[in-house]
Amino acid sequence: MKMRLTLTRKRSLLGILFISPWLIGFLFLFLKPLVESIRFSFNKLVIEPTGFTLHNIGWDNFHNALFVDPNFNRILTNSIGSMLINVPLILFFSLFSAVLLNQKFPGRTLARAIFFLPVILASGAISAAETAGLINLVGNATVAQEMGRAASFNGDALVNILVHAGFPISITDYVVEAVGRIYEIIRSSGVQILIFLAALQSVPTSMYEVAKMEGATGYETFWKITFPMVSPLILTNIIYTIIDSFADSPVTKIIYTTAFTSQNFGLSAAMSWLYTIAVSILLIIIGYAISKKVFYQN
Known part of the structure; x- marks a missing residue:
């Protein structure tokens, strides 16, 4: 007699199937190094000709860190x-850009590619190719410097506008800093824009049609329909x-330097776990x- 699966069980099996690549990779590739890093954090690792030995020192590595x-x-x-400064800026810019790119206009595909281009230029593959001498991204750095100079030049004018408009100094400083880090x-913001685009395209068009028939303005449509419908993806993007802001931060660099330059693997492991x-x-x-x-729409 065949066992009939309920809808809940089918969804559970699909969920397990979906995460199975990550689960297999974690069990066979990451679990052992994870356990080893815990061991290293409570020991002093001494490298010897035949390998290494561990000398238990308790919480000293954490205390030293x-x-x-x-x-x-x-x-x-x-x-x-x-991170606390960058995350709101990136989310606002990503959602704003996704709403614009979701509109129908000539050259929309090209515009989307241009917005995602900085992510490709900043990827690990491009960085490795540049290090190997296969490509030269000096122009990319030059563009960043020019944009920084332009933002700095326009910063003074922006400060005067915001101050005369009555904005508090804290908000003015935040906006000017955002312009300087554009x-x-x-x-x-590339990945976040793609996620928001997918969320916007999943919103039923019938909702916008009904809102238009009821005489809702674009402002009301955004806050009453668009924003609530994409809010689950806002949490995902946050x-x-x-996580992305911490992946390539100065903290990871000091952890790497402590391990492979100073040869203090125990302290490096403790820093990693504190991080x-x-x-x-x-x-x-x-x-x-x-x-x-x-x-969440039920």
Whole structure:
């Protein structure tokens, strides 16, 4: 007698099938290094001709990372502060760009490709090719410098406009800093734009047609239909942007340097776990707070 699967079980099996590539990769590629890094963080690793030996030192590596190392705490704090500034800017720019690119106009495909181009230029494959001498991206750096100079030049005028308009100094400084980092924001927004585009294209057009028939303005349509419908992907993009901002931060560089330049693998492992705990706490707090405001269509 055949066993009939309920809809809930079918969805559960599909979910397991969906995550199976990641699960297999984690079990066979990442689980052992993860356990080894925990061991290293509580030991002093001594390299010998035949391999290495571990000498248990308890929590000393964590103590040294937090209270002895002169740079780790400062760099970690600066990275978190920079992330808290960048994430809202990247999300706002991504959603704004996705709404524009979702409109029907000539050359829309080309415009989408141009917006995603900075992500391709910043990818690991391009960086590796540049390091190997296969390509030259000096022009890319020049563009970034020119955009920074232009933003700095326009910053003074923008400050005068905002101050005369009555904006508080804190908001003025935030906006001016956003303008000064426009290239970095554009470079970091490609994936988020694609996710928002997918969310916008999944919104039923009948909702917009009904809103238009009822006489809703574009402003009302955005806040009453578009924004609630894409809010689940806003949470997704926030989590992605936070993780992406930490993937190539000064913290990862100091962890790498501590391990492979200073040969202090135990301290490096302790820094890595402190870094992981800090990111995890941020993700839990931000994810929990924002999930309360997310609209899920049943």
